[in-house]
Ligand SMILES: Nc1ncnc2c1ncn2[C@@H]1O[C@H](COP(=O)(O)OP(=O)(O)O)[C@@H](O)[C@H]1O
């Protein structure tokens with residue numbers, strides 16, 4: 262169905278289901294319960310799950326299939342955001358032109374960066390992409406090009422935003438003055454209280470989730486295509502490829518551009534949630550984050566990047582909110598000395614220290630589950646005798 | 661004029677003259693063996709033919725066209741395929757995927773963007789790959805991952821991949837090295853079969869004289885980077901210089 266074999270179609274349906282029901286799944290704890298803190302089903306976070314899922318899926322097309330590890334993908338995320346905000350400034354708040362431009366601009370930039378960086382492989386490739394991204398970051402942070410041209414291009418450290426005196430030539434009398442899709446405001450939401458629970462259905466989230474499903478579908482098609490096979494050949498044995506009459510260069514470049522466009526789309530969507538773009542979105546730690554998401558979830562698998570992105574964003578948003586006051590509340594039932602020692606230890610790993618948790622989780626996964634969360638899932642499935650729901654490592658013929 | 665004409669090729673590695681004034685002419689539709697002791701420069705010569713190395717001087721012509729200055733994939737597309745001394749296959753992929761890569765390369769050329777099609781629905785390619793695996797008696801192994809295969813099987817797969825490209829010139833670098841006797845004999849039969857079934861020129865480097873004398877129509881003896889003699893197998897067997905430089909040493 263849809264050009265997919267049965268297994269892949271089922272996997273796509275899993276992603277569709279998760280996307281549709283995320284507001285329920287992520288709000289599993291009643292609103293006023295103590296555990297409600299762990300609910301991730303609020304609009305901002307759900308949007309991030311979808312958007313960074315797209316980012317990681319695209320990254321995995323390059324890294325997972327060809328093995329080329331880009332350390333500069335945040336550059337494409339950043340230019341995607343800038344492009345979208347520029348469309349808001351020039352045309353108006355409809356997100357569609359912004360998203361189109363963000364994909365195009367990121368695509369063009371990835372042609373340039375990819376063309377140069379792919380002249381080297383391995384660590385040199387990674388360093389080249391990192392250098393490019395840091396250059397882009399500096400250019401954006403100091404608005405270098407804008408100053409040359411005598412205009413505001415990125416608005417430097419303040420960040421690019423929409424002002425009321427911007428042209429916005431398509432802005433009609435009654436157009437919303439927040440990002441919208443043909444009038445439907447991105448931050449609109451439907452709230453559904455059921456008993457003690459409260460479920461939120463945000464427009465922006467579902468809009469992003471639609472792109473996530475589309476991005477995931479395209480990635481399955483690419484994985485199963487002759488093109489995808491060639492990308493895996495690049496990773497496996499570049500030499501043999503050339504002695505088999507294949508030119509690895511355009512294949513890798515195409516993968517680079519595709520993954521750059523995915524990142525651009527993610528950047529455009531980020532700006533559609535919140536019409537701002539800042540240079541920090543291009544900072545190298547952001548490039549590192551997508552590497553971690555992909556590896557954590559399972560590099561080279563189909564669903565891994567989505568799981569990895571979700572896990573990292575969940576930790577970033579939930580664990581970083583745990584402050585000492587909250588910890589004392591939770592462990593208040595313990596004798597004082599015990600309470601204080603536990604809170605002291607826990608405070609290293611929560612709040613600002615969430616990076617510690619991320620680091621530990623990442624290390625544990627890499628050491629015990631080199632295939633990432635997907636491998637964990639497969640092992641669990643194997644243990645409980647279920648049919649292993651393979652997620653893309655081996656392609657079976659469609660029969 | 662042979663299909664392959666090597667003229668005055670020299671190749672140095674630092675102070676080492678790996679190839680010195682190599683002249684070689686391989687006639688179309690023959691099996692031409694290149695023998696010589698270890699370090700004689702046989703693999704280096706093949707490297708110069710497929711663009712892996714560029715000779716310092718001299719010319720290499722394939723079917724009237726120079727291969728020098730062309731990239732490896734372009735040379736392959738001209739019709740030269742090579743089997744390496746240590747099997748070079750796609751280790752992380754399974755047998756069928758390996759076969760399909762070379763079948764796609766034959767059908768689509770050096771690059772074709774086909775990102776939305778299901779590879780297993782590309783009928784001609786699937787059928788061709790399966791047919792090749794059947795011919796090579798490897799069809800039962802099609803789902804096996806190549807990383808866990810025996811060296812003999814890897815070599816067989818590599819030969820199958822090269823053949824699926826329908827090359828006009830097949831270069832084999834010690835195809836039976838490290839193989840058991842039975843496997844070696846199978847390989848001899850396989851190569852004989854290949855030669856019988858199609859119009860193909862084979863240049864083979866081999867240490868095993870049993871293999872050389874069962875297959876070759878012409879033999880070139882290489883010693884210290886320079887061809888010593890070139891002749892028919894019968895003549896080579898009795899040649900005093902060869903006895904001395906190579907066969908004597910091997911015995
Ligand atoms: N890439 C290289 N760099 C330096 N020396 C090399 C290289 N390749 C081969 N040689 C040297 O050239 C000589 C010929 O090697 P080779 O062609 O592999 O011999 P053969 O295949 O006949 O055993 C050897 O002395 C080898 O060490």
Ligand SMILES: [Mg+2]
Nearest residue numbers: 702703704745
């Ligand atoms: Mg050799």
